[in-house]
Amino acid sequence: MDREDVSGSERGVADARVEALRVRLGNDLVLSGPATEHYCRDWHGDITTGAVAVVRPRSTAEVSAAVKAIGALGLSIVPQGGNTGLVLGATPDDPAGQVVISLERMTAIRRLDVDDFSAVVEAGIVLSEFKDRVEAAGLYFPLALGAQGSCRIGGNVSTNAGGINVLRYGMTRELVLGLEVVLPDGSVFDGLSTLRKDNRGIDLKQLFIGAEGTLGIVTAVSVKLMPPAEQVATALLGLNALSDAIALYRRARRDCCDLMSAFEFMPPVAFTLAREAMPDLAMPMPGDYPAYVLMEISGSGLVDIDDLMQRFLQGVMEDGLVLDGVVAVSRAQARNLWAFREGMNEGQAKRGPHLRTDVSVPLSKLADFVQQAEAAVMSALPDCLCVSYGHVGDGNVHLNVLPPAGLTREKTDQLIYQAKGLINGVLLGFCGSISAEHGIGRLKKSDFISGLPQTQAHLLNAIKRAIDPRIIMNPGCQLNFAKDS
Known part of the structure; x- marks a missing residue:
């Protein structure tokens, strides 16, 4: 999808629409022309499209006003957070008919309650910044992604992001207590409760988690917070086969229980790819093994995490499940081990376009x-x-x-x-899923539709029509929704 050439008349119509948006919303909120290019390119730089304009509101009220103004012009909306998604869910696909609404200016933490173990945060805050602010308050937000230095909370919610801590804490869905959402008609759904138990009928917030902006724009989120992990033990283990990783995981679940926070598998080529992206990475262990596991257990209070890790590894090495391994003795060494897991993605990107499955x-x-x-x-x-x-x-x-x-x-x-x-x-x-954590977006839409049971398709279309009857909210994403004539 390269940027399309447009005729003079089409350009004139687009300019008129941009001017109409500026009149309604103010010059400061509306970008057009070359200033929009950053928002119309996918995370890896493989795809570049275009948009009529990019609107960057600073508040929920301004998001509501923008949605109403865009709808009045007969245009569609593509909501966008950090634009780090991998399935083109936030990448416009109709340069003459779509406006990107970027939440990047909405970065406030509205409330952080240490006694309630919760926070209310605006959708545009960068994940790593939010985690740092929570940590400074003596708490912990467990969502952890490779893109956490760029992705934003609203996008994490809208894609139901996963990451490395799903094993212990669940997907983003399990961390959300409430939502504030601007709906396609500009009205605001205010569901920013921090209640853990609220059984008053259908849980409406669940409709918007993982919907990728097709039903509304998430503007704020109330989330669960946890006590910080005061002790963390990280180990890189060499195994004889990937099948041994499954046996090792079963053993770790039994011996380490819910203290295990990550259990990742990697092939030997991971180290080559990571060092292509980060040449200064030091190899953490000698030898070349058919499979590797990066394992982490963590806890606080009276539990001795280091002792638990050592006793666990002693047992599995005696039983031959693990051939060799290294345990980080400092936070710097732990970061080095994780750098291989994260750096291999950069190494793959450096080799050019490739298939990324999830x-x-x-x-x-x-x-x-x-x-x-x-x-x-x-x-x-x-x-x-x-x-x-x-x-x-x-x-x-x-x-x-x-x-x-x-x-x-x-x-x-x-x-x-x-x-x-x-x-x-x-x-x-294997009765598997084509999308474990990245979403559907535009990239996986055809595969998703081709395998969608009729009853499920009917329900999804009914929900879309009920909430967005004009089909203006991210219409090219997930399903093929056609506007009524």
Whole structure:
């Protein structure tokens, strides 16, 4: 999707609409022309589109006014947070008919209650900044993502983001107590409760979590906070096979219980990719093993986390489940271990366009799925590189496929399309999901629709029509919603 050329008449109409928005909302809120390019490019820079304008409100009232003004012009809205999504959910796809509403100016923490273990925060605050502010108050917000230095809370809610702590704390959905949402007609749903138990009928906030802005714009969120983990033990372990990671996880769940906060698997190529992105990374352990696990347990109070980790590792090494390993003895060493897990993503990006999958299968079938899916890809596309990694504890696999270097973009896209079909074909046999944590967006829409049962499609369309009858809220995302004639 490259930026489209428009005729003089079309440009005149767009200019008139921009001017109308400026009159209604003020010059400070409305961007147009080259100033919008940053908001019309996907996170990896693979896709560049366009928009009539970008509106950047500073309050819920201004979001409401913007929604009303945009709707009055017959335009559609693409809500956007940090624009770090991986499925084009916040990337406009109709440059002549869409306006991006960016929440980046709405960054206030409206309330932080240490006794209630909750906070009310505006949608545009960057995740890492919010986590730092919460930590300074002696509490902890457990959502942790590779993009946490750029992604924003509203986008995390709208995509139901996952991350590395799902094992212990759940997806974003489990951390949300309440929402404030501007609806497609500009009215405001005020559900910013911090109650843990509220059983008064249908929980309306759940409609907007994971909806990717198709039902409204999340402007503020009330979230659960936790006591901080005063002790953290991080270990990188070398294993003989990915199947051993499943057995190791089962053992860790039994021995470490709910103190285990992360359990990630990585292939040997992860270290090569990470060092391509970060050449100064020091290899954490000698040897080259068929599979690796990055494991973390954490806690506070009277529990001795370091002792628990040492006793657990002693047992699994004696039983042959773990061949070798290293335990971080400082926060700096722990950060170095995590740098390999996070840096491998940057290394893949440096190699150019590639297939990024985000699938889930039953935990017990994870190793079998990876083996069969990689075999299917390598049999048909032997020159491609498969990179499988992810979250063992929730069955989430990122099976990425990197085409060889030096190909034309057309040929690269062809290989990516072939690889996706091969992986989805294997996934079907495992009753898995094509989206474990990234959402549907525009990138996965066709695959989502093709596998959607009729009853589910009917319910989703009914909800959309009820809340957004004019089909103005992110219409190109998730499903193909057509405006009524």
